[in-house]
Amino acid sequence: MNIRNIPLVMLLATLSVTAQAASNYLSGRQAMTQSATSLKGQPLNDYLQWELKQYFPEAGAKDFILDSHPLPSDSKDAAPGFMIGVRRGMVMFLQKATRDLKLDLQIIDIDHLCTEKTLSFNYPEISGHSVALFCLRMTGTIASVVHGGEVVDFQWYSGQSPAECSKTVGTYLKELKQIEGMSQPDAIFIYGLPVPPETVKQIRAETETQTIVINSLRKLPLAGKVYEQFTKESNRFAPAIGLGLRTS
Numbered sequence: 001m002n003i004r005n006i007p008l009v010m011l012l013a014t015l016s017v018t019a020q021a022a023s024n025y026l027s028g029r030q031a032m033t034q035s036a037t038s039l040k041g042q043p044l045n046d047y048l049q050w051e052l053k054q055y056f057p058e059a060g061a062k063d064f065i066l067d068s069h070p071l072p073s074d075s076k077d078a079a080p081g082f083m084i085g086v087r088r089g090m091v092m093f094l095q096k097a098t099r100d101l102k103l104d105l106q107i108i109d110i111d112h113l114c115t116e117k118t119l120s121f122n123y124p125e126i127s128g129h130s131v132a133l134f135c136l137r138m139t140g141t142i143a144s145v146v147h148g149g150e151v152v153d154f155q156w157y158s159g160q161s162p163a164e165c166s167k168t169v170g171t172y173l174k175e176l177k178q179i180e181g182m183s184q185p186d187a188i189f190i191y192g193l194p195v196p197p198e199t200v201k202q203i204r205a206e207t208e209t210q211t212i213v214i215n216s217l218r219k220l221p222l223a224g225k226v227y228e229q230f231t232k233e234s235n236r237f238a239p240a241i242g243l244g245l246r247t248s
Contacts, residue, residue, distance in 0.1 A: 048066045052085055064085045064086060065085070068083045112151070114239040114240075115133065117245045118216050118241045119131070119214060122220065123218070126186075130147040131146050131185045132144070132146075132172065132176075132189070134168070134169060134190045136190065136193040137193065138162075139159070140157050141165070141168045143172040145185060155172060162192075162195065165190070165203065169207065185209065188211040189211075192238075216238045
């Protein structure tokens, strides 16, 4: 997985509550790169704390829960890695809230990674293909490549508004061409804030690539009648539905 240019920002959204359990997802902007995963033990912990200080210089050593995951690489010296930071206070709040509701907190995950589950469930035909996945937010756009059910590239474009969606897509596809071994996506999927149909058509024409706003309910069996507006805007709930599928 390539993860590039992602600021460490702590935001939270809640999700998926069942009779006995609750799960939550966090903004995908909580992920960031670390380039020396050959470190282990205390040196690795020190390095993660140093990375955190670059974004939150006022943060104390115990203010965040940090974790890192090395990623496959041909490098013999150092490999890219994936780092997650969560404010400890947020986790404690979630734990207390779920306890008060007599629930168990099962999973805390990243929203964009949850959406991959929604995508693969509702569009099984993408199996074996590389597709681009874009999340539109008021503060920017998350872009990634999904291949074989895994996110293999991840990029955050700060300040890119939904109105600039076509420009952002074009920029990201150009950047992918510079990554050795990265194939161009066979399709483009979008979720998050509303996307005007004319924008979808523009992206499709400019990239000559099939462009789809995610239908999060496309293959999902519904237990009963769903509010019509929810079905029309189901792409907004792609992370929530993905985490629900993961925990089901």
